[in-house]
Amino acid sequence: MAKAGPKKLRLMVAGFGTIESMVQVDKWLGEQLQPQRNLDKIPTLDQGEKIQVGEIHNYIIRANWNTRKMEYIEDANEIRSQNERDRMMLSALRTKALTDSSQRYTPLAKDYLQASLSEKCSLIQVVDRSNADMNLVEQSLNGDDSSALAGATCILTAAMGDREEDSRTVTVNGKGTKVKISTYTQPYVGKVRDLQGNVLFAFKGTSEWSSKENSVVKSEISDPARKLVEKACDEIAEKLADFFTCKLSFKIKAPAGVDADDATVKIDGKTVDADDAVRVLKIEHALVATLDGCQTIRRIVELDGDDGEKTVKLVFKKQEAAGEED
Numbered sequence: 001m002a003k004a005g006p007k008k009l010r011l012m013v014a015g016f017g018t019i020e021s022m023v024q025v026d027k028w029l030g031e032q033l034q035p036q037r038n039l040d041k042i043p044t045l046d047q048g049e050k051i052q053v054g055e056i057h058n059y060i061i062r063a064n065w066n067t068r069k070m071e072y073i074e075d076a077n078e079i080r081s082q083n084e085r086d087r088m089m090l091s092a093l094r095t096k097a098l099t100d101s102s103q104r105y106t107p108l109a110k111d112y113l114q115a116s117l118s119e120k121c122s123l124i125q126v127v128d129r130s131n132a133d134m135n136l137v138e139q140s141l142n143g144d145d146s147s148a149l150a151g152a153t154c155i156l157t158a159a160m161g162d163r164e165e166d167s168r169t170v171t172v173n174g175k176g177t178k179v180k181i182s183t184y185t186q187p188y189v190g191k192v193r194d195l196q197g198n199v200l201f202a203f204k205g206t207s208e209w210s211s212k213e214n215s216v217v218k219s220e221i222s223d224p225a226r227k228l229v230e231k232a233c234d235e236i237a238e239k240l241a242d243f244f245t246c247k248l249s250f251k252i253k254a255p256a257g258v259d260a261d262d263a264t265v266k267i268d269g270k271t272v273d274a275d276d277a278v279r280v281l282k283i284e285h286a287l288v289a290t291l292d293g294c295q296t297i298r299r300i301v302e303l304d305g306d307d308g309e310k311t312v313k314l315v316f317k318k319q320e321a322a323g324e325e326d
Helices: 019-028 055-099 106-120 134-141 224-244
Strands: 009-018 124-128 154-160 164-171 178-193 199-214 245-253 264-267 270-272 278-281 285-290 297-301 309-315
Touching (some): 009 106, 124 224, 178 224, 199 224, 224 245
Parallel strands (some): 009 124, 245 309
Antiparallel strands (some): 164 178, 264 270
């Protein structure tokens, strides 16, 4: 990874959805069902055929031309029919993506993921696959090097499995009020790759959400599909934050008579609150700490994949007076 300096990880979401929606995602984008246009123009008699003389020759030439023309018409009709079938399929897929409660929120998963990451740390930015050349995405997923992929640092693919529902009805008071409790679960899996196709880490989990419906007062129940996708994104964001970032805290010791609370700490040139843990990417960082009357501390903080939390000890020494001997 990069050396000390400004840090921001850009995560490209190459795929996120249900198994079915991910299989069809390229078709939704029209990348695999492009209309066919491989017929140029209707066959005509060439100049050589036109100057042929004789009734027999003319009849044979005309018959051949009619045959070619009929074959062209049949091919053209078949292509038009196939294009219409593909158009209807794309329309049906888009409609299903918007109306099927089990799938309609997966196109928004990247937005849910970015929202979840933003709450946990501002170091990971989600990049939409539509911002990049899809050929480069495929090259990266297949392990071919591509140095500039919409500025992405890593590529995420994730899929959600079949949703399951478990419902039970309980009586909550002496009046016989019944409450229906429905618990929904949906497994998910995913991988994060670098731009050379290497898997950095894989993850799996199961998102869960429950709803309650009162038999006395009917209440509107939130869509479980949306809730499960949001829950999965929250959990995935937590996994990503744990894998890529570390909580860095500071233990400051100052000389007698100097207040350690007055110390200023900068990470990669940005001032941070030394009293609270700060989340940083698991790479090298340049640290500069200053305290009035003390020598400036400069250090490179090295973090690796095993570091979930790390405490940096900063021991200040009094600044020597000008002209003072060692």
